[in-house]
Amino acid sequence: MNLAAGSSDFEKQQYEALKAAYRLFGHGDLMKFWLFENHRCIYKWAHYFPIYEKWFEAYRGKEIVFVEVGVQNGGSIQMWRNYFGGNAKIVGIDINPACKQFEDATQNIFVEIGSQDDPNFWAAFKEKYPRVDILLDDGGHFSNQQILTFREMFPHIKDGGLYACEDCHTSYQARFNGGLKKSDTFIEFTKNLIDELNAFHTNGTLPPTYNTLNMGGIYFYDSIVVVEKKKIPFKPFDLPVGDFAEVNAE
Numbered sequence: 001m002n003l004a005a006g007s008s009d010f011e012k013q014q015y016e017a018l019k020a021a022y023r024l025f026g027h028g029d030l031m032k033f034w035l036f037e038n039h040r041c042i043y044k045w046a047h048y049f050p051i052y053e054k055w056f057e058a059y060r061g062k063e064i065v066f067v068e069v070g071v072q073n074g075g076s077i078q079m080w081r082n083y084f085g086g087n088a089k090i091v092g093i094d095i096n097p098a099c100k101q102f103e104d105a106t107q108n109i110f111v112e113i114g115s116q117d118d119p120n121f122w123a124a125f126k127e128k129y130p131r132v133d134i135l136l137d138d139g140g141h142f143s144n145q146q147i148l149t150f151r152e153m154f155p156h157i158k159d160g161g162l163y164a165c166e167d168c169h170t171s172y173q174a175r176f177n178g179g180l181k182k183s184d185t186f187i188e189f190t191k192n193l194i195d196e197l198n199a200f201h202t203n204g205t206l207p208p209t210y211n212t213l214n215m216g217g218i219y220f221y222d223s224i225v226v227v228e229k230k231k232i233p234f235k236p237f238d239l240p241v242g243d244f245a246e247v248n249a250e
């Protein structure tokens with residue numbers, strides 16, 4: 001990471017930002033690829049990288065299908081290819097037909113063109129890709145798109161997989177129809193998922209849903225929500241194990 005002599009103010013600012021990103025957010029393989037390798041543009045918030053590393057590490061080298069909504073310049077699908085290794089199938093989705101140019105079957109990289117807010121697109125997608133291990137939503141960023149994508153695709157994620165949506169800060173931004181505690185935003189939608197996660201404890205007020213029976217946990221970060229796909233095969237139960245102490249004698 002060197003700054004060329006005679007760089008513009010913008011380039012100098014960008015150089016300082018990159019140095020800060022590296023200093024602040026660790027230097028896992030994804031961030032190294034982002035900052036130091038040659039690739040097409042990857043447009044990400046710097047603080048996402050340790051979150052990606054935490055969640056995606058376990059899937060490296062495995063035969064997985066990784067889907068990212070939002071291809072744009074095609075740089076992030078190169079990064080995922082590099083990170084997950086040759087056994088992974090990388091599938092990008094974008095509304096922009098020009099993104100098809102980034103498909104490279106020889107690299108096990110596929111690009112599907114369509115809109116994430118179109119249920120017909122998802123129906124065809126699911127038929128073509130019967131298995132998806134991880135989905136990362138970095139598409140249009142409007143809450144209605146993020147919600148529809150979750151509803152369509154969370155049930156399709158393989159047990160043991162992950163669903164992640166990034167740039168959720170748009171839930172707070174008026175230009176994305178957002179606003180603090182506005183009921184139709186993705187963030188409010190995911191807050192309601194917390195109730196579904198705990199449905200067994202609501203005494204029947206909220207009957208367990210598909211999500212109750214298939215979410216291992218929901219994890220909130222600045223602008224990212226990660227949901228673990230995990231079958232819950234029985235009603236949660238507790239029981240006392242071990243010797244009782246005097247404090248319990250009545």
Ligand SMILES: C[S@@+](CC[C@H](N)C(=O)[O-])C[C@H]1O[C@@H](n2cnc3c(N)ncnc32)[C@H](O)[C@@H]1O
Binds near residue numbers: 071115138139
């Ligand atoms: C933030 S960019 C993706 C950046 C890329 N993942 C990266 O890390 O460099 C968002 C992309 O989502 C695409 N997009 C916007 N609306 C969409 C929609 N309704 N369905 C699918 N893709 C959409 C845009 O065309 C754009 O390429």
